[in-house]
Amino acid sequence: MSEDSEKKDYSDRTISDEDQSDEDNFMKFVSEDIHQCALLTANSVGDPFFPRTTQILLEYQLGRWVPRLREPRDLYGVSSSGPLSPTRWPYHCEVIDEKVQHIDWTPSYPEPVYIPTGLEIEPLYPNYKEDTVVYLAEDAYKEPCFVYSRVGGNRTPLKQPVDNYDNTLMFEARFESGNLQKVVKVAEYEYQLTVRPDLFTSKHTQWYYFQVTNTQAGIVYRFTIINFTKPASLYNRGMRPLFYSEKEAKAHNIGWQRIGDQIKYYRNNQGQEGRHYFSLTWTFQFPHNKDTCYFAHCYPYTYTNLQEYLSSINNDSVRSKFCKIRVLCHTIARNMVYVLTITTPLKNADSRKQKAVILTARVHPGETNSSWIMKGFLDYILGDSSDAQLLRDTFIFKVVPMLNPDGVIVGNYRCSLAGQDLNRNYTSVLKESFPSVWYTRNMIRRLMEKREVILYCDLHGHSRKENIFMYGCDGSDRCKALYLQQQIFPLMLSKNCPDKFSFSACKFNVQKSKEGTGRVVMWKMGIKNSFTMEATFCGSTLGNKRGTHFNTKDLESMGYHFCDSLLDYCDPDRTKYYQCLKELEEMEKHINLEKVLEDSDTSLKEIALDLESSSRGSDSSESNESQTYLLKLTSQKKHLKTKKERNSTIASNQNTREEPEVCDKGHLVQRHKQSNSDVKATNPDVSDDCIFDYFRRPFPNQGLV
Numbered sequence: 001m002s003e004d005s006e007k008k009d010y011s012d013r014t015i016s017d018e019d020q021s022d023e024d025n026f027m028k029f030v031s032e033d034i035h036q037c038a039l040l041t042a043n044s045v046g047d048p049f050f051p052r053t054t055q056i057l058l059e060y061q062l063g064r065w066v067p068r069l070r071e072p073r074d075l076y077g078v079s080s081s082g083p084l085s086p087t088r089w090p091y092h093c094e095v096i097d098e099k100v101q102h103i104d105w106t107p108s109y110p111e112p113v114y115i116p117t118g119l120e121i122e123p124l125y126p127n128y129k130e131d132t133v134v135y136l137a138e139d140a141y142k143e144p145c146f147v148y149s150r151v152g153g154n155r156t157p158l159k160q161p162v163d164n165y166d167n168t169l170m171f172e173a174r175f176e177s178g179n180l181q182k183v184v185k186v187a188e189y190e191y192q193l194t195v196r197p198d199l200f201t202s203k204h205t206q207w208y209y210f211q212v213t214n215t216q217a218g219i220v221y222r223f224t225i226i227n228f229t230k231p232a233s234l235y236n237r238g239m240r241p242l243f244y245s246e247k248e249a250k251a252h253n254i255g256w257q258r259i260g261d262q263i264k265y266y267r268n269n270q271g272q273e274g275r276h277y278f279s280l281t282w283t284f285q286f287p288h289n290k291d292t293c294y295f296a297h298c299y300p301y302t303y304t305n306l307q308e309y310l311s312s313i314n315n316d317s318v319r320s321k322f323c324k325i326r327v328l329c330h331t332i333a334r335n336m337v338y339v340l341t342i343t344t345p346l347k348n349a350d351s352r353k354q355k356a357v358i359l360t361a362r363v364h365p366g367e368t369n370s371s372w373i374m375k376g377f378l379d380y381i382l383g384d385s386s387d388a389q390l391l392r393d394t395f396i397f398k399v400v401p402m403l404n405p406d407g408v409i410v411g412n413y414r415c416s417l418a419g420q421d422l423n424r425n426y427t428s429v430l431k432e433s434f435p436s437v438w439y440t441r442n443m444i445r446r447l448m449e450k451r452e453v454i455l456y457c458d459l460h461g462h463s464r465k466e467n468i469f470m471y472g473c474d475g476s477d478r479c480k481a482l483y484l485q486q487q488i489f490p491l492m493l494s495k496n497c498p499d500k501f502s503f504s505a506c507k508f509n510v511q512k513s514k515e516g517t518g519r520v521v522m523w524k525m526g527i528k529n530s531f532t533m534e535a536t537f538c539g540s541t542l543g544n545k546r547g548t549h550f551n552t553k554d555l556e557s558m559g560y561h562f563c564d565s566l567l568d569y570c571d572p573d574r575t576k577y578y579q580c581l582k583e584l585e586e587m588e589k590h591i592n593l594e595k596v597l598e599d600s601d602t603s604l605k606e607i608a609l610d611l612e613s614s615s616r617g618s619d620s621s622e623s624n625e626s627q628t629y630l631l632k633l634t635s636q637k638k639h640l641k642t643k644k645e646r647n648s649t650i651a652s653n654q655n656t657r658e659e660p661e662v663c664d665k666g667h668l669v670q671r672h673k674q675s676n677s678d679v680k681a682t683n684p685d686v687s688d689d690c691i692f693d694y695f696r697r698p699f700p701n702q703g704l705v
């Protein structure tokens with residue numbers, strides 16, 4: 001049956017089968033989802049008259065085998081009615097029954113970073129001291145590698161924490177995404193904590209997320225985590241730990257907040273296998289007595305959170321029409337990796353002309369900030385704004401929101417249950433060991449056979465730098481114009497959210513160690529705009545947000561800015577595009593000039609441009625040639641127009657020139673006008689002459705977008 005004839009059978013079908021062809025066809029683990037009748041696939045009968053397909057099932061009726069089509073795939077995975085697919089744990093992991101839940105909340109004021117006083121102490125704890133161990137989770141070490149998984153993990157009775165009738169705090173982390181290995185009480189109100197390395201490794205201690213009960217209000221407690229392995233940390237640049245109080249949530253509707261005093265990150269006297277350990281210490285007063293509280297490295301976002309979110313989409317009669325959720329594959333613990341196909345349902349065959357955009361997240365499980373950006377993106381793209389509809393009309397979005405659910409479930413920071421960083425294994429042929437990245441690459445490869453992929457972006461968190469920024473790929477072996485063109489999208493992002501996204505922090509190169517990353521592999525497969533987006537765990541050094549932490553709403557807003565920049569990038573009116581390209585060319589010239597002058601000992605270091613500084617009016621105190629250049633860029637930035645202004649430009653220019661077709665949607669311009677009719681106007685300070693100048697400007701690579 002051809003795709004077209006099949007389409008006719010489903011008049012209300014939403015997204016063509018072509019776009020669902022990326023699933024794990026084998027579906028070997030989903031036996032519980034297969035039709036309950038005793039069915040054989042045509043393939044298994046070996047009848048030469050049947051095509052070798054797994055899509056036809058044979059049913060024994062009235063003494064003969066009758067073929068029928070398998071049920072549509074969306075019956076697998078996210079159920080629209082039944083329970084969520086249960087989370088599976090390595091069999092030996094202890095998991096408490098209690099379900100941990102947090103309310104959504106955004107502080108009404110920006111939360112400032114911590115300013116060190118210089119008086120912070122650096123507690124060092126001797127190894128041999130006989131202290132009181134108040135929490136110890138050793139179940140993780142029962143096996144050297146992954147053996148098999150079970151819903152709910154270990155089924156033997158859980159080791160109960162010691163009931164304290166005194167004022168000793170009680171700790172717990174045996175819940176989804178929890179991570180805490182050991183707690184030692186070293187003084188009446190002082191605790192020394194150890195976090196668990198990634199399961200089946202001895203490394204990657206960074207993520208922590210644990211519960212504290214039996215609290216006393218008004219007492220200064222000190223917590224020190226003693227086994228971090230990274231020498232540098234944002235905790236030394238003002239980042240504060242996150243804290244959540246159930247009583248605060250209940251009484252005042254307050255969720256996760258930044259807390260802590262005397263925060264310090266330092267090298268300590270511990271170590272293992274020739275590596276030094278680093279400590280994070282902070283002091284804190286709990287707001288309530290007998291409260292249940294949590295501390296975390298970043299806003300938790302669990303696999304269950306994702307499944308609930310996807311279920312809500314599936315249960316929504318509107319959003320489920322243009323967002324199809326499928327199982328891309330299963331992890332080695334047999335948890336599901338989901339892939340979302342988002343596009344406007346088309347009943348004709350035009351869908352092949354739509355270009356694709358690919359977004360993935362959470363390959364590194366401890367980088368929860370990437371899930372919040374992903375949530376912001378999905379909220380926006382599945383929303384009812386005209387711009388979102390325009391994007392859905394124009395593109396097919398393929399989204400893998402959580403590439404490493406196993407790691408997320410067990411509270412890893414970086415690895416999968418193979419004990420490996422999946423984002424170094426995109427080139428691996430080991431489908432069984434690294435299924436999610438293998439199937440993602442395969443899905444993209446097949447997609448590229450059918451349509452152009454204009455952008456791939458993998459979302460991450462960054463532990464040493466502030467702001468949000470991107471890594472792209474080096475184009476030095478390609479033509480210069482291509483090299484600069486891949487910087488246009490990040491530059492547009494920096495202009496659309498100058499207080500969060502830093503263009504100057506973006507890097508465009510391919511290090512040897514990064515050759516197995518999604519970004520490099522997709523770029524080598526031919527996706528010109530192939531990015532890793534890195535979001536700080538801390539906050540911003542830019543504009544109005546300078547010196548404050550990012551909260552979940554800030555992260556979610558990046559999802560919107562991503563969409564907005566995509567519209568800019570593909571706008572048939574190429575003004576912004578060429579303006580960005582021109583800026584990049586100018587920057588390149590100055591950087592080259594700097595290289596030339598390096599030998600003559602002329603200090604033009606400042607010309608290593610801080611473009612986002614320019615966007616917010618420059619925070620540079622230097623007064624030199626670079627300052628002049630930055631000011632020039634500032635004025636250029638103002639030349640970028642709001643959508644409304646751009647649309648008026650489009651209207652005034654439509655009769656005078658021909659646009660290069662980028663998004664191949666005849667009605668895009670018109671739709672775009674409607675989309676942005678409610679956008680507030682700002683003061684355009686660019687003359688039409690200037691705009692026309694851009695269009696008259698010859699540019700040899702117009703067709704390369």
Ligand SMILES: [Zn+2]
Nearest residue numbers: 364367460461
């Ligand atoms: Zn990462």
